[in-house]
Amino acid sequence: DGGITQSPKYLFRKEGQNVTLSCEQNLNHDAMYWYRQDPGQGLRLIYYSQIVNDFQKGDIAEGYSVSREKKESFPLTVTSAQKNPTAFYLCASSRVGAGGRNEQYFGPGTRLTVT
Amino acid sequence: GENVEQHPSTLSVQEGDSAVIKCTYSDSASNYFPWYKQELGKGPQLIIDIRSNVGEKKDQRIAVTLNKTAKHFSLHITETQPEDSAVYFCAASSDYKLSFGAGTTVTVRA
Numbered sequence: 001d002g003g004i005t006q007s008p009k010y011l012f013r014k015e016g017q018n019v020t021l022s023c024e025q026n027l028n029h030d031a032m033y034w035y036r037q038d039p040g041q042g043l044r045l046i047y048y049s050q051i052v053n054d055f056q057k058g059d060i061a062e063g064y065s066v067s068r069e070k071k072e073s074f075p076l077t078v079t080s081a082q083k084n085p086t087a088f089y090l091c092a093s094s095r096v097g098a099g100g101r102n103e104q105y106f107g108p109g110t111r112l113t114v115t
Numbered sequence: 116g117e118n119v120e121q122h123p124s125t126l127s128v129q130e131g132d133s134a135v136i137k138c139t140y141s142d143s144a145s146n147y148f149p150w151y152k153q154e155l156g157k158g159p160q161l162i163i164d165i166r167s168n169v170g171e172k173k174d175q176r177i178a179v180t181l182n183k184t185a186k187h188f189s190l191h192i193t194e195t196q197p198e199d200s201a202v203y204f205c206a207a208s209s210d211y212k213l214s215f216g217a218g219t220t221v222t223v224r225a
Contacts (some may be wrong), residue, residue, distance in 0.1 A: 004158075031211055042119075042204060042215035043159070050211060058212070059116070090158055094211070102147055102208045106158035 003027045004107035011112045015084075021076045021110045023091030030096040032074035033104060036060060036090040037102050049074055050096055078112065085114045117142040119207050121216025129224050134192040136219045138205035141186065145207040148181060148188045153202045153218075162203075163190070195223045 004025045012017045015098040023029075025032065031050045045058030049068040063082025068074055078085045088111050092104040118141040128134045142146075146167035151159035165172045165179045165188065172179050176195075181188040192199055201224045206213040 006158075018213075025148060040124075040217070042121075042217045043210060043213075048211065049211070092158075102211055102213060103149065103161060103164065106151075106159065108158045109156075111156075 003067075004093055004105060005017060006089075006107040006110050009108065010111060011110055013112070014078045015113050015114055017114075018077055018079050019085075019112065019114075021078065021089055021091075021112070023074045023107060024072055024074065025074075025091075025107075026072065027105065028071075029093035030041045030071065031094045031104075032068070033092040034058075034064070034066065034074070034076045035092065037090060037109075043090060045046055046076065074080045078114075085112060087112060116151060117145060117205045117212075117214035118208070119205060119216045119220060123219060124217065125220045125222070127222045127224060128195050130195060130197065132195055134190075134195055134199070134221055134223075136203055136205065136221075137186075137187060138189070138192045138207075138216050139187045139216075140207040142207070142209060142214075143183075143186065144165075144209040147206075147208045148179070149206050149213070150177075150179060150190050151204045151206065153204065159204060173180050175220050189199055192221075195221075198225050 007022045033048040034046040047066040049055035056068045091107040094104045149164035153159040178191045205216040
């Protein structure tokens with residue numbers, strides 16, 4: 001999966017608990033992304049970061065938070081405010097300024113189940 | 116924002132036959148169109164991409180075509196093999212954000 005690691009692969013939480021998903025990359029990419037994938041749907045962007053200490057909301061940021069303190073790491077916290085947190089979460093990274101090509105490389109994903 | 120539609124949602128082909136997946140996009144500023152293959156339980160893998168200044172690109176058994184005027188692009192897989200069975204996603208981008216289609220589940224029958 002191209003130097004991007006996500007842990008854990010499976011995560012189970014009780015409703016009302018916050019949970020943090022890990023994403024680390026060793027590709028020296030400046031930009032990192034978090035997507036959510038639900039059955040039968042495409043990937044939807046939660047948050048993205050083009051540089052350390054800066055990030056922007058994607059299309060479905062409500063109930064999620066992120067931080068970007070290091071270039072290699074972009075953890076995602078799923079808060080208790082997220083109404084339907086059960087999903088497959090994918091982290092990706094890409095170079096910045098890639099001449100109009102946004103080649104994003106994905107990690108293996110974390111499947112989160114909240115009951 | 117960008118809206119990408121992908122068809123068909125499922126595709127079953129006989130081994131050795133060709134498979135074609137089509138996508139349309141709405142934002143005329145989009146200039147980068149990647150295709151991803153996702154196997155069950157794994158992250159998507161970039162298999163081919165095309166920029167707006169190119170009409171067609173080929174890599175062994177896979178090819179992508181782009182029609183900027185009509186705002187559609189297609190993935191062609193020739194001589195399909197069982198290992199081609201997966202979910203395929205198209206995407207479009209004009210900046211750092213990718214907008215994805217809903218995916219096509221391809222099944223190659225032996």
